[in-house]
Structures are given as structure tokens and as C-alpha cells.
Amino acid sequence: MYTEKVMEHFRNPRNMGEIQDADGVGTVGNPVCGDMMTIYIKVKDNRIEDIKFKTFGCGAAVATSSMITELAKGKTLEEALKITRKDVADALEGLPPIKMHCSNLAADALKAAIEDYYKKQKGKVENQ
Amino acid sequence: MLTSKKVYMDHIAGKPVDPRAIEAMLPFIREFYGNPSSIHSFGHEPRKALEEARAKIVKLINAERAESIIFTSGATESNNMTVKGVAYRNMDKGKHVIASSIEHMSVINSCKYLKTKGFDVTFLPVDKYGLVDLDSLERELKEETVLVSIQYANGEIGTVQPVREISQIVHRKNAYLHVDATAANGQVPLDVQKEGIDLLTLSSNDMYGPKGVGALYIRSGVRIEPIIHGGGQERGLRSGTENVPSIVGFGKAAEIAVNEMQSESERLSRLRDKLIKGLLESVPYAFLNGHPKKRLPDNAAVRFNFIEGESILLSLDMMGVAASSGSACTAKTLEPSHVLLATGLKHEEAHGSVLFTLGRQNTEEEVDYVLQIMPDIVKRLRAMSPLTPKELLG
Numbered sequence: 001m002y003t004e005k006v007m008e009h010f011r012n013p014r015n016m017g018e019i020q021d022a023d024g025v026g027t028v029g030n031p032v033c034g035d036m037m038t039i040y041i042k043v044k045d046n047r048i049e050d051i052k053f054k055t056f057g058c059g060a061a062v063a064t065s066s067m068i069t070e071l072a073k074g075k076t077l078e079e080a081l082k083i084t085r086k087d088v089a090d091a092l093e094g095l096p097p098i099k100m101h102c103s104n105l106a107a108d109a110l111k112a113a114i115e116d117y118y119k120k121q122k123g124k125v126e127n128q
Numbered sequence: 129m130l131t132s133k134k135v136y137m138d139h140i141a142g143k144p145v146d147p148r149a150i151e152a153m154l155p156f157i158r159e160f161y162g163n164p165s166s167i168h169s170f171g172h173e174p175r176k177a178l179e180e181a182r183a184k185i186v187k188l189i190n191a192e193r194a195e196s197i198i199f200t201s202g203a204t205e206s207n208n209m210t211v212k213g214v215a216y217r218n219m220d221k222g223k224h225v226i227a228s229s230i231e232h233m234s235v236i237n238s239c240k241y242l243k244t245k246g247f248d249v250t251f252l253p254v255d256k257y258g259l260v261d262l263d264s265l266e267r268e269l270k271e272e273t274v275l276v277s278i279q280y281a282n283g284e285i286g287t288v289q290p291v292r293e294i295s296q297i298v299h300r301k302n303a304y305l306h307v308d309a310t311a312a313n314g315q316v317p318l319d320v321q322k323e324g325i326d327l328l329t330l331s332s333n334d335m336y337g338p339k340g341v342g343a344l345y346i347r348s349g350v351r352i353e354p355i356i357h358g359g360g361q362e363r364g365l366r367s368g369t370e371n372v373p374s375i376v377g378f379g380k381a382a383e384i385a386v387n388e389m390q391s392e393s394e395r396l397s398r399l400r401d402k403l404i405k406g407l408l409e410s411v412p413y414a415f416l417n418g419h420p421k422k423r424l425p426d427n428a429a430v431r432f433n434f435i436e437g438e439s440i441l442l443s444l445d446m447m448g449v450a451a452s453s454g455s456a457c458t459a460k461t462l463e464p465s466h467v468l469l470a471t472g473l474k475h476e477e478a479h480g481s482v483l484f485t486l487g488r489q490n491t492e493e494e495v496d497y498v499l500q501i502m503p504d505i506v507k508r509l510r511a512m513s514p515l516t517p518k519e520l521l522g
Contacts, residue, residue, distance in 0.1 A: 002442075010442060016512055031476035031515055034436055034464070038514045054514040058438035062512065 026112025222272025
């Protein structure tokens with residue numbers, strides 16, 4: 001039911017883990033629904049220098065999390081914000097239709113992490 | 129697949145057909161193609177085989193007579209026929225139907241359908257083990273209640289219901305008791321007369337017969353009407369030319385079950401207990417679903433906190449092990465199993481459920497293999513999960 005690409009990311013997820021001193025953290029989903037993911041980013045010169053994820057969920061949830069870290073790493077924040085759910089699904093050579101909405105949360109989690117980064121930066125500027 | 133090993137522990141989803149049942153079926157696919165209703169000689173062998181199969185089902189459940197057995201296309205049809213056929217036939221008595229909240233969807237959704245037709249439906253609660261609450265059964269039974277539908281045992285959590293006690297309560301109020309024995313048949317001895325069962329659903333594949341065939345036992349005197357109308361086969365209760373090859377295979381499977389059930393169920397219970405004990409001991413935050421004692425011999429239902437069932441199934445599959453889960457992510461509806469939720473589990477607990485259902489070909493070596501790989505699978509997924517407490521990661 002999953003593509004070989006999805007299974008490959010499920011077997012060998014990229015960038016799994018936490019970043020202790022992350023510049024931005026975004027969590028979306030809910031354990032009640034069965035899918036929840038957290039994206040951690042480290043930003044340098046407006047680029048995503050490092051990115052990691054933690055995910056509770058099905059095979060699609062793990063694979064999309066892993067894939068988004070690959071897609072976002074090294075990109076500017078503006079470029080990263082443009083990554084869509086569809087981009088993630090396409091990069092995985094497709095997801096089962098039923099998983100397109102429930103488990104394809106990685107783009108949202110990345111957005112949340114970048115927004116968290118912006119918010120923290122704004123806070124820093126105001127504190128100065 | 130990372131391994132050539134193949135361990136099948138998803139017998140609830142489908143069982144291999146016993147080779148002896150296949151052998152019995154073959155002549156009725158190849159040679160005896162006649163219609164059992166035909167008056168000419170081509171109908172004789174199929175008719176004879178049909179009635180021999182019926183006699184084997186009679187023996188399996190100790191029915192009082194052959195006419196009480198109606199062959200159907202399987203448990204879903206038997207359950208639909210019971211719920212709708214009894215409700216429609218007994219409207220003069222009342223329009224109230226009771227079912228437990230952990231019935232198979234073919235009972236639950238038939239009941240919900242009746243609701244749209246003006247019937248009154250009550251779903252009974254169960255306790256944390258999945259046992260039906262007998263007090264609320266007693267309370268909910270009314271003069272207008274025509275049918276109570278309760279499964280013999282639940283396939284997802286293995287819990288076996290106190291059918292005899294339930295029967296006494298139901299019959300005090302003059303309602304019919306329907307028992308869905310799909311998960312139990314072939315594993316536990318069934319006696320419709322001793323246990324006071326008015327209607328009983330049986331499934332062929334669940335006792336190693338072919339798929340697409342089942343039966344409904346209807347005690348003589350029970351008022352029911354057909355839901356499939358046509359040429360009047362099966363005493364007018366289930367029209368359509370009988371599926372003779374499959375019915376023959378079903379009969380053979382029932383005969384084998386009668387002879388081998390006891391020793392096989394003892395063997396499976398030992399494997400089940402070893403699997404459950406091993407999983408609960410080797411993995412922290414692992415819990416049993418269903419009743420610790422009153423459970424089906426084949427059923428090891430366990431849940432692991434902080435991780436999700438489909439991920440566990442995929443990981444097991446990578447190691448060659450087939451199991452199933454009550455997680456929403458493996459369901460077409462995206463809802464966790466109604467059975468697990470009815471036992472009081474939270475959604476996130478239900479998501480982490482894994483169901484191993486054992487069968488004839490499983491060995492102790494295979495149980496050991498699952499016990500050997502499971503702790504690492506859980507550990508890997510927990511390392512990935514944001515819900516895992518820090519002290520578990522170490």
C-alpha cells in the first residue's frame with residue numbers, strides 16, 4: 001500500500017531526534033488522532049542549518065517527517081515556507097489517498113517551527 | 129522485507145484452508161456441478177453432500193435438528209439476517225433490539241440501520257475487560273425487546289462472554305438471544321441447547337474452511353424472515369443456489385474441529401500465554417487488552433504506550449511477522465477500534481494496540497522469534513516518538 005520510497009524512509013528515517021538548543025520548534029497533530037510530530041530547526045544566516053524531527057504515528061507520518069527534513073535542510077526560511085504537503089507527498093512518490101490528510105502533517109510542522117523561530121527573534125529584538 | 133522468515137499471526141484476518149477440506153471440495157468443483165435442487169441424477173450427489181455437511185454443523189454445535197442450520201455467505205450475512213430478519217418478523221411484539229457495544233460491525237451497523245427504520249436500539253456497555261455488563265442488560269430488557277445480540281467471544285480482545293448467564297437473563301424477558309460465534313467457532317466447544325442460544329452465527333474460514341460461506345443456526349420456533357428473497361432454498365430463509373463446494377469444505381472443517389479442537393486449543397493457549405507473558409515482561413509500558421483468563425486460545429492482544437500500531441505492524445512485517453492492530457491508521461474509517469474504545473481505552477492507548485492471533489501452523493519457535501524482535505521494534509519507535517518519557521530513552 002505504501003511506495004518503496006515511503007518504506008525506505010520508514011526503515012531509515014533521516015534526521016530523527018531532537019535539537020536541544022533549537023532556534024525554532026513546531027508541533028502539530030495530536031496523539032488522539034494517531035499522528036503527532038515535532039520539528040526542530042537551527043537557523044544560521046536565514047538558512048536552515050540543521051533540522052530534526054520526532055514523530056508519533058503511522059508509516060506515512062514517519063516518512064513525511066523524514067522527507068521534509070531532507071527537503072528543508074540548507075534552504076532559506078522563505079524557500080522552506082513554500083514547501084507544501086503536496087511537495088512532500090510527491091517526493092515520496094505518492095501517499096495512499098486516505099493518508100493524504102491525516103498523516104501528511106510535516107509541511108505544517110515545518111511552518112510552525114519557522115513561525116516559532118520568527119516569534120523568538122522578534123522577542124529578542126524587543127528585549128534589546 | 130529484510131528477512132526471509134515468514135511468521136503468520138493474523139489468523140483473525142484470514143486462515144489457511146485445511147488441506148483435508150480442500151480435498152473434500154474438489155469433486156464438487158470438478159465433477160459434481162449439478163444443482164442440489166434438481167430432480168435428475170446430477171442433483172443427487174450435490175444434495176447428499178449438502179445434507180452431510182449440514183449434519184456436521186449440527187454435530188459441531190449440538191443443534192436439535194438439521195433443519196435448524198441455514199447456510200449463508202458468511203458471518204456478515206448471518207448477522208444481518210438475524211438482526212433485520214428477527215426485528216422485522218417480530219414487530220407485533222415490539223421494536224426494541226439490544227446488542228453489546230463490542231459486536232462485529234455487521235451487527236452494529238445492522239442495528240444502526242434498524243434505527244433509521246424506526247426501531248429502538250440499545251448498545252450495552254462492557255467493563256475494562258470487555259465483559260458485558262449483566263446489570264445493564266437486565267435493566268434494558270423491556271416487554272418490547274425482541275432480540276439480544278452478544279458475541280460468544282470477541283476477536284479483537286479475546287474476551288469470552290458468560291453466554292449461559294446472559295441466556296437466562298434474556299429468556300426471563302422472552303426475548304431471543306443471538307450469539308455471534310465467529311471468533312470462537314473451532315476454538316471452544318459450542319452447545320446451543322445447553323447454553324440456551326436461539327440463533328448462532330458460524331463462519332467457515334474462522335475454522336479453516338473456505339471463505340465466503342457460513343451458517344446461521346435458528347432454533348426451531350424462532351420467528352425470523354429472510355432478507356434474501358428468490359427461489360426458496362434453505363427452507364425459504366436464504367434463497368440462491370447453494371454454494372456446494374464451499375459448504376462441503378465448511379462441513380469438513382467443522383468435522384475436523386470437532387475431533388481436534390481440544391488438543392489444538394490447549395496447545396494454542398500455552399503459546400498464547402507464553403507470548404503475552406513474554407511481551408509484558410520484556411517491554412515496559414506494555415499492557416494486555418481483554419480479559420486475562422476468560423479469553424480465546426488464539427488471542428494475544430497487547431498495547432504499547434507512546435507508539436502507534438501501524439508503525440509497529442510495518443516494523444513487524446519488515447521482520448517477516450504478520451499481525452494486526454486496532455489503530456485508526458490501519459482502518460478505512462480512520463477511527464480506532466470501537467471495541468478498544470468501549471473497554472475504556474483512550475484513543476492514544478488504542479492506537480498502540482497490536483493483535484497476534486495464533487493458528488495451527490504456529491510453533492513455539494515462532495513465538496520465541498516474536499519475543500526476540502519485539503523489544504527492539506518498540507525501542508526504535510519510542511526513540512522516534514515525542515510522547516516517550518525521557519527516562520525510557522536512556
